[in-house]
Amino acid sequence: DTGVSQNPRHKITKRGQNVTFRCDPISEHNRLYWYRQTLGQGPEFLTYFQNEAQLEKSRLLSDRFSAERPKGSFSTLEIQRTEQGDSAMYLCASSLGHRGNSPLHFGNGTRLTVT
Amino acid sequence: DQQVKQNSPSLSVQEGRISILNCDYTNSMFDYFLWYKKYPAEGPTFLISISSIKDKNEDGRFTVFLNKSAKHLSLHIVPSQPGDSAVYFCAANGQTNAGKSTFGDGTTLTVKP
Numbered sequence: 001d002t003g004v005s006q007n008p009r010h011k012i013t014k015r016g017q018n019v020t021f022r023c024d025p026i027s028e029h030n031r032l033y034w035y036r037q038t039l040g041q042g043p044e045f046l047t048y049f050q051n052e053a054q055l056e057k058s059r060l061l062s063d064r065f066s067a068e069r070p071k072g073s074f075s076t077l078e079i080q081r082t083e084q085g086d087s088a089m090y091l092c093a094s095s096l097g098h099r100g101n102s103p104l105h106f107g108n109g110t111r112l113t114v115t
Numbered sequence: 116d117q118q119v120k121q122n123s124p125s126l127s128v129q130e131g132r133i134s135i136l137n138c139d140y141t142n143s144m145f146d147y148f149l150w151y152k153k154y155p156a157e158g159p160t161f162l163i164s165i166s167s168i169k170d171k172n173e174d175g176r177f178t179v180f181l182n183k184s185a186k187h188l189s190l191h192i193v194p195s196q197p198g199d200s201a202v203y204f205c206a207a208n209g210q211t212n213a214g215k216s217t218f219g220d221g222t223t224l225t226v227k228p
Binding site: 004040108 | 204
């Protein structure tokens with residue numbers, strides 16, 4: 001178990017630029033999640049995949065955000081035309097089961113700063 | 116409307132004493148509750164969970180209590196150790212969607228030697 005890996009760890013970008021983050025889940029986990037966390041708050045659900053299918057998107061995920069999980073392995077989260085309000089920690093997590101007591105395994109996150 | 120609330124942003128206890136972290140929720144449809152611990156510069160890690168049909172779950176030094184009628188749960192750490200110093204998040208799930216968790220804003224626990 002090598003854990004969930006996220007790259008890059010930090011990203012600084014100028015407003016209006018596009019950014020892309022990558023997440024490599026634990027290999028045997030079929031579910032992958034993206035969360036966003038801002039300072040002083042808990043993680044907020046953005047979207048999740050079961051294998052390659054994106055099954056749900058939060059209303060927090062505007063049209064500028066897109067996530068993919070080709071072939072059900074790694075996932076990417078792209079933010080187009082970044083805004084200062086997008087500055088946050090973006091967390092990826094994976095899980096093996098679908099039941100409510102299946103814990104999430106989080107990566108260490110990508111911290112985005114939009115200047 | 117915040118469905119999961121951790122009303123104490125911070126808690127400080129002496130090493131060896133009990134730490135009690137609290138969490139309240141409003142949605143009676145939640146079926147599972149989980150606690151995560153987060154160290155700086157790391158992602159949250161799972162600590163312990165409880166089903167809504169139980170009122171207590173214990174794992175070593177960690178015990179979670181659930182009062183369903185009050186929509187309240189608490190995490191007890193006994194005895195507290197300096198390595199327990201971290202941010203603790205309470206999370207709530209429905210029955211079938213494990214990962215669409217609703218998190219509280221966390222409580223920062225400091226255990227003083």
